[in-house]
Amino acid sequence: MAPVPQWVRDLKVPSGSQGTELLTQERAKSNVDVDSVSNFLFTKAGLEKKHAILKILEAEKVFDKSQNYFAGRVDRFETALARAKKLRQLEVKHGWEMQEKSIANELISEPGPYGLHESMFLITLRDQGNAEQHEKFLKPAQAYKYIGCYAQTELGHGSNVRGLETTATWNPDDKTFTIHSPHLTASKWWIGSLGRTANHAVVMAQLIMNGKSLGPHPFVVQIRDLETHQPLKDIHIGDIGPKFGYNTMDNGFLLFNHVKVPHISMLARFSSIDPKTNKYVRPASPALxxxxxxxxxxxxxxxxxxxxxxxxxxxxxxxxxxxxxxxxxxxxxxxxxxxxxxxxxxxxxxxxxxxxxxxxxxxxxxxxxxxxxxxxxxxxxxxxxxxxxxxxxxxxxxxxxxxxxxxxxxxxxxxxxxxxxxxxxxxxxxxxxxxxxxxxxxxxxxxxxxxxxxxxxxxxxxxxxxxxxxxxxxxxxxxxxxxxxxxxxxxxxxxxxxxxxxxxxxxxxxxxxxxxxxxxxxxxxxxxxxxxxxxxxxxxxxxxxxxxxxxxxxxxxxxxxxxxxxxxxxxxxxxxxxxxxxxxxxxxxxxxxxxxxxxxxxxxxxxxxxxxxxxxxxxxxxxxxxxxxxxxxxxxxxxxAWDFPDWQLDSSLGRKDGKVYEDMFYRASELNPLNDIVVDPYPESPVLFKSREPKSKL
Amino acid sequence: MAPVPQWVRDLKVPSGSQGTELLTQERAKSNVDVDSVSNFLFTKAGLEKKHAILKILEAEKVFDKSQNYFAGRVDRFETALARAKKLRQLEVKHGWEMQEKSIANELISEPGPYGLHESMFLITLRDQGNAEQHEKFLKPAQAYKYIGCYAQTELGHGSNVRGLETTATWNPDDKTFTIHSPHLTASKWWIGSLGRTANHAVVMAQLIMNGKSLGPHPFVVQIRDLETHQPLKDIHIGDIGPKFGYNTMDNGFLLFNHVKVPHISMLARFSSIDPKTNKYVRPASPALxxxxxxxxxxxxxxxxxxxxxxxxxxxxxxxxxxxxxxxxxxxxxxxxxxxxxxxxxxxxxxxxxxxxxxxxxxxxxxxxxxxxxxxxxxxxxxxxxxxxxxxxxxxxxxxxxxxxxxxxxxxxxxxxxxxxxxxxxxxxxxxxxxxxxxxxxxxxxxxxxxxxxxxxxxxxxxxxxxxxxxxxxxxxxxxxxxxxxxxxxxxxxxxxxxxxxxxxxxxxxxxxxxxxxxxxxxxxxxxxxxxxxxxxxxxxxxxxxxxxxxxxxxxxxxxxxxxxxxxxxxxxxxxxxxxxxxxxxxxxxxxxxxxxxxxxxxxxxxxxxxxxxxxxxxxxxxxxxxxxxxxxxxxxxxxxAWDFPDWQLDSSLGRKDGKVYEDMFYRASELNPLNDIVVDPYPESPVLFKSREPKSKL
CATH class of the missing domain: 1.20.140.10 (Butyryl-CoA Dehydrogenase, subunit A, domain 3)
Structure with a gap:
């Protein structure tokens, strides 16, 4: 990036338009007691907790936000995963509970690739698994040996769970289920943390017994190798591509080609199959x-x-x-x-x-x-x-x-x-x-x-x-x-x-x-x-x-x-x-x-x-x-009174000190990678002038 | 990208949900005469012109849209400039007039780095320049030797032209103007085609004569070297950074440190300075x-x-x-x-x-x-x-x-x-x-x-x-x-x-x-x-x-x-x-x-x-x-009846043949570069597993 000349550095915002001055005047005009309103909203203890966590995060280089608005999708995703990992380390180190973790996530303010593991995957295992399943699935998941996701929505089916096409057919002979995607529209789709990150999934599939569908049920399925992280045989997985936002998350797709899983895979707290009798045991309490x-x-x-x-x-x-x-x-x-x-x-x-x-x-x-x-x-x-x-x-x-x-x-x-x-x-x-x-x-x-x-x-x-x-x-x-x-x-x-x-x-x-x-x-x-x-x-x-x-x-x-x-x-x-x-x-x-x-x-x-x-x-x-x-x-x-730290807002316009124009200029002039390229502007020449060869295959 | 297995390729959309079938039924339900409505909207000649131009564009590899939704900003900008150049070549080759060019731009559907050169820069030179200025500025601009932009808005001043801070002070001694940015807020900002592309700008600046401001006037100023494309001395330029959209355009900033330009720089059709008498000649017809x-x-x-x-x-x-x-x-x-x-x-x-x-x-x-x-x-x-x-x-x-x-x-x-x-x-x-x-x-x-x-x-x-x-x-x-x-x-x-x-x-x-x-x-x-x-x-x-x-x-x-x-x-x-x-x-x-x-x-x-x-x-x-x-x-x-070619819409959901799910799946599974990386999902390990070293400095 070309250095900023000294005469530019010397430029000021004219008096009368200085943000700091104007916001100071604004604050002087009102007697609203900011601290008491903040406490009323969040409690004093909540605010103190937040500021302590903010200090910890600010000290970690991986959470530096300065390239967030510039980076492309692949870089943003990799950074988001690095942050998720660091956050997990901090959680262990500081013994954070759910509330602290969630404050940290709010301060970081971007969806992370562990998101669905930490919410839906763990919660579903906990709430819908029985004791044996807790031992087999929940424990390694809590230890981040299994990283999971929650695979419900399909390419052709959103809110209507009854319309799901993925099937889990009970095989009484060998006491297994066969998970299968009969059509393209049965592909799981939009599944957070699945695209690149997860090695396990809770898969919602129509339970089929004796040729009859008993409605959607949850199955725990390993989808990637624990060592190589490659998809297992007869499983096709990937990220579904860029979105209007949420691009730090790897929403994914998932298809099964007659994949067999053992009896224990079906989460059994509320409904289950008795492997001895091959009988279906009815749901206990869907109300939960x-x-x-x-x-x-x-x-x-x-x-x-x-x-x-x-x-x-x-x-x-x-x-x-x-x-x-x-x-x-x-x-x-x-x-x-x-x-x-x-x-x-x-x-x-x-x-x-x-x-x-x-x-x-x-x-x-x-x-x-x-x-x-x-x-x-x-x-x-x-x-x-x-x-x-x-x-x-x-x-x-x-x-x-x-x-x-x-x-x-x-x-x-x-x-x-x-x-x-x-x-x-x-x-x-x-x-x-x-x-x-x-x-x-x-x-x-x-x-x-x-x-x-x-x-x-x-x-x-x-x-x-x-x-x-x-x-x-x-x-x-x-x-x-x-x-x-x-x-x-x-x-x-x-x-x-x-x-x-x-x-x-x-x-x-x-x-x-x-x-x-x-x-x-x-x-x-x-x-x-x-x-x-x-x-x-x-x-x-x-x-x-x-x-x-x-x-x-x-x-x-x-x-x-x-x-x-x-x-x-x-x-x-x-x-x-x-x-x-x-x-x-x-x-x-x-x-x-x-x-x-x-x-x-x-x-x-x-x-x-x-x-x-x-x-x-x-x-x-x-x-x-x-x-x-x-x-x-x-x-x-x-x-x-809402007490947003500048670090959280990451906004030139919303700075608490009002230095709006200085910050806009700094980011454009000193952080913007587009300013590293020099183009040749004339129609008949190649795009780039000197600094690098044209990257694209054009 | 991992190859798509054959069993995935063999998957179909279930009958009854096939888009082609459903859209065919839809079209059969109505007797609206699509062609006559299209003609009523656009005329038959207009439609034919569009389809002819579409053919030309589709044949050029540079206009291929398949990576548009994936590419990061720098790549997208470089591609957009390559497209602008190709489009200019096609314009010359086929002798396109303004209407044809604009049809082509609508089909391409992205803002291009020549955008402001081709609209505001050329139009302002034409409408506000006198004969001598047409010769000196407009002709090379029409030949794309000068690539220009229109620099009005400033960091601290948007719609209110009267509030502009950039000054152009008339120097009666050497018959020049000094263009100057007195404050940081005077920086030109949001100027399309300026950030990386333009070598000239029409700059709106307060005309100062004898210490008195006569309001904003337009000045043609060279801003980058015609050979090296580096900013000229005492001029600071750059791209203003990423935006909510419009990221194929290099909206830029521009600052002047007492830059002298000759008398001819002030566009003189409606108002001018007589260099002999040093008198200001009043605006002729602002109504235009x-x-x-x-x-x-x-x-x-x-x-x-x-x-x-x-x-x-x-x-x-x-x-x-x-x-x-x-x-x-x-x-x-x-x-x-x-x-x-x-x-x-x-x-x-x-x-x-x-x-x-x-x-x-x-x-x-x-x-x-x-x-x-x-x-x-x-x-x-x-x-x-x-x-x-x-x-x-x-x-x-x-x-x-x-x-x-x-x-x-x-x-x-x-x-x-x-x-x-x-x-x-x-x-x-x-x-x-x-x-x-x-x-x-x-x-x-x-x-x-x-x-x-x-x-x-x-x-x-x-x-x-x-x-x-x-x-x-x-x-x-x-x-x-x-x-x-x-x-x-x-x-x-x-x-x-x-x-x-x-x-x-x-x-x-x-x-x-x-x-x-x-x-x-x-x-x-x-x-x-x-x-x-x-x-x-x-x-x-x-x-x-x-x-x-x-x-x-x-x-x-x-x-x-x-x-x-x-x-x-x-x-x-x-x-x-x-x-x-x-x-x-x-x-x-x-x-x-x-x-x-x-x-x-x-x-x-x-x-x-x-x-x-x-x-x-x-x-x-x-x-x-x-x-x-x-x-x-x-x-x-x-x-x-609106007659949008699929190529223009570039939409899985809006395909004319209804192959919605097939297209979504194809793009995610075969075009998505995020699927080229394999991560290591565990909290204590580095982000990438095998395929490449972590890119970021984390």
């Missing part, structure tokens, strides 16, 4: 599997706030440093440009997202405690066998144990969809709020967005999931219509709607926070009974109602977010942990989130008569605009 | 520059339909091949999955976008002919000097010549914003409609989306631009309020609204297409007068109205799209070129686009009393759903 998915989804909700907060942090800081144009009402030729964050068109894009980061975080917290409470209940019920999966068609009646499960499941589906959607859309909004520079990888938003994007698809496609919410709400509405007493919040809002339906609603959404929450509940109940009428009275086809169901799920999930946000601020810990000034700002964030959402979904709110047209107009033209003005001065402190 | 931007924007509108159509083509074909789940109303255990395109939740995402591709294309066509008509008018007015730019503050009065210009300008701003926004959002929607596989680069949507994304920011940020539309509509409304007779459509809809305001509207939006267009006009007029009241009566700050202005611009632009679509279908050529069956389907597309938009923006429609709540409900639950059902069978033929 169901529970795992619910836990994963709750976790996604919890994380979505933080995922979005990274983008909001970067954009808010940058829009405080960036100056562009004069205020149009200022004298035409007045010198001095305006901070971008002062424009209402920027505020309306960023500040409701800032509010959403808190809303999602608090909702996630609420979900997790609901989950933990329910886990206890489920454990107590575990003895009672044969609880239904609640997946059958038509109006089902279930017992109270699976009622609780269904409630949590529906909640987690809808909120997973809304939360990950909010984070995805919000990150892209943040990137655009950064104007042209948002397009540079150095913004740190684009790569983060690209890596996060699959969250909208996995653990239940965001669109598909909304059917589960609708199904649950319809079922609950039927129960309420029958006059059953409310046993949970969903039943309460539905029965409250029924009883007040004729009087109509008169919610003071602009003046009263509790009424604001009630308006969201009202709209959700209205849409529920409307959908029920379509389905049960008008007997409309399920498929014709999917769009309505999507809207219903969204409405109900927004209600839950608003409710969780409200309840968090009403809780005693809010008043004790936050000083009154800070708490008042948090209340404004709540109102901004709720009123902005209400205004965005205006048409549903007044179709349901939850609010009047006049209220919507006032919310739009007055309340929301006023809240933007009131929240604006606190914006930088409110993102500071 | 203004016109160029308008042309560029109209072109973006024109292209947006085609850009989106690529995504819609890929997603529609793939959703016809992809099967997932059973219809929920079908018997629970029935075999056979449903085509994804049959789900209404997929239809509502894809089919309105299909309609939008046509809507935008026809709107673009309408804009271009408006532009051409106005160019003639402007040329006729060119003699009249000193026409205003129409950029001043407050209520301006202008003459009829600049009135026409302002109308076209406002139209192009609003439509550029809406059209590129629709394409960007729509492409991402298409990617998600492809489910998990949409995330693979082989979908062909992600990379295309990433490359297109900057269109939302350049040639006027999509948010900023909406202010111009609002300003124009306010001005027009003032004129109508004064009782001036309508001279164009905008005035007509505003004065129509005024005259009928008291009676109210009663548009039959569900039954009458002309009424549907009128409802869009009504809403636009309503919002215009509402904004006018805020600004002129309530004297509200400009900044406080930006959000309203954004909505207003969007509403007015949607009206124009609906109107253009409607008028195209009413035109005699539609009836003569399309058979009645095909035309009827196009009418359904029109209604789908209009009613779906109306429903999306419901709250503005009934706040304005353009429609009733009941109409909106019917539009949502009945009309739109019915149109989805009616358009569904024609979807594949309607995307076929």
């Amino acid at each position: 599997v169901y529970g795992t998915l619910t836990w994963v989804r709750s976790n996604i909700v919890m994380q979505a706030g933080g995922v979005l907060a990274r983008g909001v942090t970067i954009a808010t800081r940058y829009c405080s440093v960036r100056k562009q144009f004069q205020d149009r009402d200022a004298p035409e030729w007045e010198r001095g440009e305006n901070q971008v964050l002062n424009y209402t068109m920027v505020q309306i894009r960023l500040l409701p997202l800032l509010a959403a980061t808190y809303a999602l975080h608090f909702t996630g917290k609420g979900m997790m405690s609901l989950y933990n409470a329910n886990q206890k209940k489920i454990a107590a019920d575990a003895g009672k066998a044969g609880s239904q999966q609640g997946r059958g068609a038509g109006p089902e009646e279930t017992n109270s144990s699976s009622d609780l499960l269904a409630d949590l499941h529906a909640t987690s589906c809808g909120l997973k969809s809304l939360a990950s959607y909010t984070a995805v859309e919000g990150l892209e909004m943040c990137r655009r709020a950064c104007g042209g520079h948002g397009y540079s990888s150095f913004s740190g938003i684009g790569p983060w967005y690209s890596d996060y994007l699959p969250t909208a698809t996995w653990e239940g496609d965001n669109y598909m999931l909304t059917q589960q919410v609708a199904r649950y709400l319809l079922k609950t509405a039927r129960s309420v219509l029958k006059g059953n007493e409310p046993t949970n919040d969903t039943m309460s809002i539905l029965s409250n709607f029924l009883s007040r339906q004729d009087q109509g609603a008169a919610f003071d959404v602009l003046g009263n926070d509790a009424d604001l929450v009630s308006a969201f509940a009202w709209r959700s109940a209205f849409l529920t009974f409307e959908a029920l009428r379509h389905r049960d009275e008008q007997k409309r086809a399920w498929n014709s109602l999917l769009v309505d169901f999507y809207r219903l799920s969204r409405a109900h999930s927004q209600y839950m977010v608003v409710k969780n946000f409200y309840e968090t601020l009403q809780s005693p810990s809010s008043s004790s942990d936050l000083n009154p000034e800070t708490l008042a700002v948090m209340h404004k964030l709540f109102r901004l989130y709720a009123l902005h959402t209400l205004e965005q979904e205006a048409s549903e709110f007044y179709t349901s008569s939850a609010v009047t047209v006049r209220q919507i107009q006032l919310a739009r033209t007055s309340s929301v605009m006023k809240l933007l003005e009131e929240v604006r001065p606190h914006a930088v402190r409110l993102v500071d | 520059v203004y016109g160029t931007l308008t042309w560029v924007r109209s072109n973006i509108v024109m292209q947006a339909g085609g850009v989106l159509a690529r995504g819609v083509t890929i997603a529609t074909r793939y959703c016809s091949v992809r099967k997932q789940f059973q219809d929920r109303d079908a018997p629970e255990w029935e075999r056979g999955e449903n085509q994804v395109l049959n789900y209404t939740m997929v239809q509502i995402r894809l089919l309105p976008l299909l309609a939008a591709t046509y809507a935008l294309h026809f709107t673009g066509k309408g804009m271009m002919s408006l532009y051409n008509a106005n160019q003639k008018k402007i040329a006729a007015d060119a003699g009249k000097a000193g026409s205003q730019q129409g950029r001043g503050a407050g209520p301006e009065e202008t003459n009829s010549s600049s009135d026409l210009l302002a109308d076209l300008h406002a139209t192009s701003c609003g439509l550029k914003s809406l059209a590129s926004y629709t394409a960007v959002e729509g492409l991402e929607m298409c990617r998600r409609a492809c489910g998990g596989h949409g995330y693979s680069s082989f979908s062909g949507i992600g990379p295309w989306y990433s490359d297109y994304l900057p269109t939302a920011t350049w040639e006027g940020d999509n948010y900023m631009l909406t202010q111009q539309v609002a300003r124009y509509l306010l001005k027009t409304a003032r004129s109508v309020l004064k009782g001036n007779e309508p001279t164009n459509d905008t005035m007509s809809i505003l004065s129509n609204f005024l005259s009928r305001q008291d009676q109210g509207a009663a548009f039959d939006v569900l039954g009458n297409d002309a009424d549907l267009v009128s409802a869009f006009a009504w809403r636009s007029a309503f919002l215009t007068f509402e904004a006018l009241r805020h600004r002129d009566e309530q004297k509200r700050a400009w900044n406080s109205l930006l959000v309203d202005f954004y909505r207003l611009s969007r509403a007015h632009s949607q009206y124009m799209v609906v109107k253009n679509f409607y008028e195209t279908l009413q035109s005699p050529s539609s009836s003569s070129d399309l058979n009645p069956e095909t035309l009827a389907v196009m009418h359904k597309l029109f209604r789908l686009y209009a009613l779906h938009t109306l429903e999306q923006e419901a709250s503005e429609f009934y706040t304005s009393s353009a429609v009733t709540v009941r109409q909106i409900q019917l539009a949502r639950t009945s009309s739109v759903m019915k149109l989805l059902e009616e358009v569904r069978p024609h979807a594949v033929r309607l995307v076929d």
Whole structure:
């Protein structure tokens, strides 16, 4: 790389535009107590743990991020594997538990090739294996002698597990299974950690006995040689190629050509084959599997706030440093440009997202405690066998144990969809709020967005999931219509709607926070009974109602977010942990989130008569605009409270010290490998001038 | 790469899921005349030209696309430059004109390093240079001896040209200019073709005479040595680094340390310095520059339909091949999955976008002919000097010549914003409609989306631009309020609204297409007068109205799209070129686009009393759903009509023959370089097992 001349090194950012200065001014404008908000979000102990781990990681050269945005896929993957290895070494060395490891992974912020080994592979072996299988598979996996993955999705089959084509046929003669891929579409596909890394896989395959399929079951299969790491005979494996993001992960494909595995390969905790009698032993408790998915989804909700907060942090800081144009009402030729964050068109894009980061975080917290409470209940019920999966068609009646499960499941589906959607859309909004520079990888938003994007698809496609919410709400509405007493919040809002339906609603959404929450509940109940009428009275086809169901799920999930946000601020810990000034700002964030959402979904709110047209107009033209003005001065402190280290953000635009332009320039001018080549620009000559021969075969 | 075993090669896609079969069935279901629609969109001659050029490109090895999705940035850039060179050779060889070259570029579908030379550099030299400068700069540039770029944007300054910091100081003693970058933020930034390729630049710099700034002016500056291609003394250049997309282009930075250039460097067609008297000669006709931007924007509108159509083509074909789940109303255990395109939740995402591709294309066509008509008018007015730019503050009065210009300008701003926004959002929607596989680069949507994304920011940020539309509509409304007779459509809809305001509207939006267009006009007029009241009566700050202005611009632009679509279908050529069956389907597309938009923006429609709540409900639950059902069978033929060659789409999912899974598998298994490495998976060992030494310095 050509050396940077001294006159370039001497250049400064002009006074008045210096980021450090501008961010200092921003921070001086607000009295929000950053530390207490950080503690409220993460606890003091959590923050200390994070900073201790950060120090350890920063000291290791392998975690240096400076070439992340430049490196090609093969290099990035190799580096990611080197990091995964080092991280495992650190884990052993420091005796880290799951929480510490996960903090480290969040700081590193890239999917790693051990990812699926450490999550799905180990968890599935633990939860679905019996004692013998724990000894044979789980122990070497925990010792990283077996590196595994979880092979469910196929090239032709995604969310629909029943459609899987891979077969595992029981051979009673030699007590083995034959794993086979009958078609090209049966190829396992998208399997994380499989492409290059894993030597074992949990393979989901249709269990075939006596020519009959018993549905998908999990099998532990060795796929590569433990010494040479070459695929075993009759197994074809590879990486599936580049993706929109997630390129540090080796998502892979996998095909079997009549591969025999022993009886022990089928994970046997919940269902098994008795090798002596050749009889199939029925599943014991599918509810637990169901529970795992619910836990994963709750976790996604919890994380979505933080995922979005990274983008909001970067954009808010940058829009405080960036100056562009004069205020149009200022004298035409007045010198001095305006901070971008002062424009209402920027505020309306960023500040409701800032509010959403808190809303999602608090909702996630609420979900997790609901989950933990329910886990206890489920454990107590575990003895009672044969609880239904609640997946059958038509109006089902279930017992109270699976009622609780269904409630949590529906909640987690809808909120997973809304939360990950909010984070995805919000990150892209943040990137655009950064104007042209948002397009540079150095913004740190684009790569983060690209890596996060699959969250909208996995653990239940965001669109598909909304059917589960609708199904649950319809079922609950039927129960309420029958006059059953409310046993949970969903039943309460539905029965409250029924009883007040004729009087109509008169919610003071602009003046009263509790009424604001009630308006969201009202709209959700209205849409529920409307959908029920379509389905049960008008007997409309399920498929014709999917769009309505999507809207219903969204409405109900927004209600839950608003409710969780409200309840968090009403809780005693809010008043004790936050000083009154800070708490008042948090209340404004709540109102901004709720009123902005209400205004965005205006048409549903007044179709349901939850609010009047006049209220919507006032919310739009007055309340929301006023809240933007009131929240604006606190914006930088409110993102500071998320406490992202610069090392984690890896963003020129989002630097805590505001040295935006210096950092952009440094990365372009001193780290960029493209500047190492000298081209010959003329049409008739070869591409490269001197420094190296043309690499490609062109 | 490990060879693919024979048993893998022998695998097939199961019958019933074979893409070729499924797409054949789709095509058989519809009578839409694909060829006549293609001709209607592009003309027969245009299509023939395209296919001839495609043949030429396919025959050149350098244009082979098979490694595009895999290659790292440096390789991709070198390949892109090799392609640019070859393309220039082909242009000379075949005597291609601008249109042919642009067809070739569309087929190649990647930004190339000659891009800014061939557009902005040559155009600026031509339009803003005088005869002497044409001789000295334009001729060698046309011969590709000078390769140039257009250096306007700076690190600290984007859209606001007045804020540029680079200076060009006139030295009366030796009749030279000194080009200088006073601060780091003055560094030119984002300049296409600059990073590695250009040896010349048109540099926009503040002209300083006698210590006073006369605003930004264009200067032609040599920046690299013509032999060695090294930067000249006191010039610092480089590529700005990786971006979210557009990585085949070398967007660059550029700094000057008191670089002297001769008098001839300042492009002198519209303003100049008389070297004898040292006097500045005023700009002759800035209106022409203004016109160029308008042309560029109209072109973006024109292209947006085609850009989106690529995504819609890929997603529609793939959703016809992809099967997932059973219809929920079908018997629970029935075999056979449903085509994804049959789900209404997929239809509502894809089919309105299909309609939008046509809507935008026809709107673009309408804009271009408006532009051409106005160019003639402007040329006729060119003699009249000193026409205003129409950029001043407050209520301006202008003459009829600049009135026409302002109308076209406002139209192009609003439509550029809406059209590129629709394409960007729509492409991402298409990617998600492809489910998990949409995330693979082989979908062909992600990379295309990433490359297109900057269109939302350049040639006027999509948010900023909406202010111009609002300003124009306010001005027009003032004129109508004064009782001036309508001279164009905008005035007509505003004065129509005024005259009928008291009676109210009663548009039959569900039954009458002309009424549907009128409802869009009504809403636009309503919002215009509402904004006018805020600004002129309530004297509200400009900044406080930006959000309203954004909505207003969007509403007015949607009206124009609906109107253009409607008028195209009413035109005699539609009836003569399309058979009645095909035309009827196009009418359904029109209604789908209009009613779906109306429903999306419901709250503005009934706040304005353009429609009733009941109409909106019917539009949502009945009309739109019915149109989805009616358009569904024609979807594949309607995307076929866009006539994208597979070579152009470069998409596994969007293949015309439906061989989706075969192609995904082939690319992953046989083209993917990551599969060439064998790793050692264990935590304590180095990353690579055998095949090569670890590359990185880890």
